[in-house]
Amino acid sequence: MSDDLDSGFDFGLDELTPADDASAEALETLWPGDLRVLSQHHTTPHGSHSFVLAHDRSATWGIPGAPQVVAIAVARDLSLSTFTLETSYHATASFAQNWLAERGCPPEHITPAAENRLKPNDDLTLQVEQQIRESGTRYEVLDSYTSDFDPCETWTLTRDSDAATAPVRVFHEQWDHDTGTYTMREGAFADVGAARSWLDDRGDPLPEPPEYGDHNGAVLRARMARIALARSADAAAVQKAIRDAPCTPPPGPVQHPVQGRLL
Incomplete structure (x- = not known):
């Protein structure tokens, strides 16, 4: 680094x-x-x-x-x-x-x-990010948008070659600088027009991928459980390190060189 x-x-x-x-x-x-x-x-x-x-x-x-x-x-x-x-x-x-x-x-x-980044808000955010990182060439990126002013968000419009239904996927990321966290969600649409209508209107919740509700949903929940377990183990290790550490004065405030978005 x-x-x-x-x-x-x-x-x-x-x-x-x-x-x-x-x-x-x-x-x-x-x-x-x-x-x-x-x-x-x-x-x-x-x-x-x-x-x-x-x-x-x-x-x-x-x-x-x-x-x-x-x-x-x-x-x-x-x-x-x-x-x-x-x-x-x-x-x-x-x-x-x-x-x-x-x-x-x-x-x-x-x-x-x-x-160097905000913290993920929940385990589903971590799962969706892992899915993207490990997807290979599964997603064809069609468009994206980044806003580092209100609302602080990004979206990535893709076509999912693995999806049997609703193959157009929107990955929507929102940042909350007040809490220092961000949330990532995946939405599924029948076509690009429907996805763009949602992005323009935002009147309804982002529609979940249909596979969240079928047998693959069990795989999703199992992965999220493993992520939660790993996070718990990491938290326990941090707490142990704090307990075992010698008493020293706290460091001074960290100066961040970049204003606006923290990735």
Whole structure:
């Protein structure tokens, strides 16, 4: 994790040249000083590959609704002194993690640290995010929108290749800065028109996917139970660490370098 976010991210490309025009163009479009690194993973021992999950602060001042989470994959050929660089913008971290996983990054190594994001509000949020991260090419992203002003939310409009019915899915994320939490939900629609009508109106609750109510619902509930158990175990470990820790003065207040959205 970067210790000095305001200093920008070092891509580690000194003395290397782009392997193709697409990599050169991708590098030109990124300004490291705009990137707030949320998580990064580098292969060992030679660091031939790097995977970065970041918040692009410049997106806040760009096209309204543009995605602000950028996934970056770097591959270095040290024998030829070249590199390839790919980037992809997403409304939520989980879709960016999915993109990185498809390019070889172990998902568990690209999870944003707790201090870099709001906390999930409930176990269903964690389940939906895990489903996205592990979905491979299941979801075709059709559109997305990010609002870091009231209402603070994102949505990602997708087509689910695994869905037998209601194949158009909306992943709706809401942030509550007062409580420091966020909620993610999945909605299912028969077609894109119905999904866009809901996004424009919001008069009814987000319709749950039909599989929540069939035999797959049992799988969903089992996964949520495992998540709840893991969270309980983590909480118990934290409490034990607090009990066993020596008495020391509390740290001073943490200064967050970015206002607005915390991913």
